[in-house]
Amino acid sequence: MKTVLLTHPLPPDWISLLSGRVNLLAGREEIPGWRDDLLAALPQAEGILSLLTARVDESILVRVPKLKVVSNMAVGVDNIDVAACTKRGIPVGNTPGAMTDATADLTISLLLAAARHLPESSRDAREGRWSTWSPTGWLGADLRGATLGIIGLGKIGSAVAERARGFGLRIVYWEPAPSVDAEATKGARYLPLNELLATSDFVSLHCPLNESTRGLIDESALRKMKPAAILVNAARGPIVDTDALVRALSENWIRSAALDVTDPEPLPPDHVLYSLQNCFIVPHIGSATFGTRKRMAEMACENLLAGLEGRQLPNCVNPKVYK
Numbered sequence: 001m002k003t004v005l006l007t008h009p010l011p012p013d014w015i016s017l018l019s020g021r022v023n024l025l026a027g028r029e030e031i032p033g034w035r036d037d038l039l040a041a042l043p044q045a046e047g048i049l050s051l052l053t054a055r056v057d058e059s060i061l062v063r064v065p066k067l068k069v070v071s072n073m074a075v076g077v078d079n080i081d082v083a084a085c086t087k088r089g090i091p092v093g094n095t096p097g098a099m100t101d102a103t104a105d106l107t108i109s110l111l112l113a114a115a116r117h118l119p120e121s122s123r124d125a126r127e128g129r130w131s132t133w134s135p136t137g138w139l140g141a142d143l144r145g146a147t148l149g150i151i152g153l154g155k156i157g158s159a160v161a162e163r164a165r166g167f168g169l170r171i172v173y174w175e176p177a178p179s180v181d182a183e184a185t186k187g188a189r190y191l192p193l194n195e196l197l198a199t200s201d202f203v204s205l206h207c208p209l210n211e212s213t214r215g216l217i218d219e220s221a222l223r224k225m226k227p228a229a230i231l232v233n234a235a236r237g238p239i240v241d242t243d244a245l246v247r248a249l250s251e252n253w254i255r256s257a258a259l260d261v262t263d264p265e266p267l268p269p270d271h272v273l274y275s276l277q278n279c280f281i282v283p284h285i286g287s288a289t290f291g292t293r294k295r296m297a298e299m300a301c302e303n304l305l306a307g308l309e310g311r312q313l314p315n316c317v318n319p320k321v322y323k
Contacts, residue, residue, distance in 0.1 A: 008054070032053045052079045057084065069093065071300045072095070082318050091318060102288070102291075104162075107286070141230065148160075148171055148172070197221055203229060207239065209236035225253065233257070246276075259279070
């Protein structure tokens with residue numbers, strides 16, 4: 001059987017498609033990246049099933065002469081050097097669509113939590129600062145009639161827009177990609193990025209991480225936002241300049257931020273963002289539902305097996321390898 005490296009362990013029922021079909025070597029959950037015994041097995045590997053916490057770049061690819069396929073259990077592939085894989089004729093798979101609803105739900109949860117001060121008010125209740133009902137206590141932002149600016153109106157961004165309309169939010173968007181599906185823009189108005197930042201009450205990030213979006217939300221962008229605006233990031237941490245965000249929150253350029261992703265990730269426990277009352281952080285749980293994660297793993301296995309068998313991947317991010 002062909003040797004496959006799984007960078008981090010997954011529940012057996014999630015990867016049952018691989019049972020008896022490959023020789024599977026798995027890393028350890030608590031170790032990000034590649035553990036030593038997996039690195040030692042690279043020369044024998046014909047497939048890699050990667051999680052987004054492990055990079056598959058030139059330093060790895062030069063050590064895997066038999067490699068036939070890289071299958072990433074994620075939609076984004078910013079942890080993979082796709083160009084280097086393409087140059088070697090290695091198809092790269094991902095899992096589009098599987099996490100759309102879960103991530104959109106989490107985005108709305110973050111937006112609501114930040115808008116209504118749920119983390120702070122819960123903490124105040126727990127720590128004894130809730131002495132009575134207060135007409136001016138823990139006042140939050142209204143959603144109905146407010147403007148949500150979505151950066152990246154792909155599948156997840158569109159699903160967020162669909163949910164947000166139910167709360168009475170007006171939807172505007174800016175898209176870094178050349179084009180957007182016409183259906184996705186229904187009910188959403190395009191704005192140039194600077195205008196979106198300046199007019200939105202909520203700004204939600206859903207674009208992929210690449211060289212054009214890395215650091216997109218920098219000091220200049222944050223200073224353009226309304227002082228009462230709330231930033232939500234459920235895409236990738238490096239889209240936001242962390243140092244600039246710290247200053248923006250500390251000096252009240254914006255009201256608050258709700259983050260599912262950070263840069264670096266994970267964020268060190270002593271990082272200043274955790275100490276800011278107007279910053280709410282969760283540990284990259286956008287796709288963390290039972291059904292979503294299981295389906296992502298199954299899709300990754302389907303891509304992996306197709307690559308090992310010389311078939312076209314069901315979901316391939318570099319289809320030019322087949323031309």
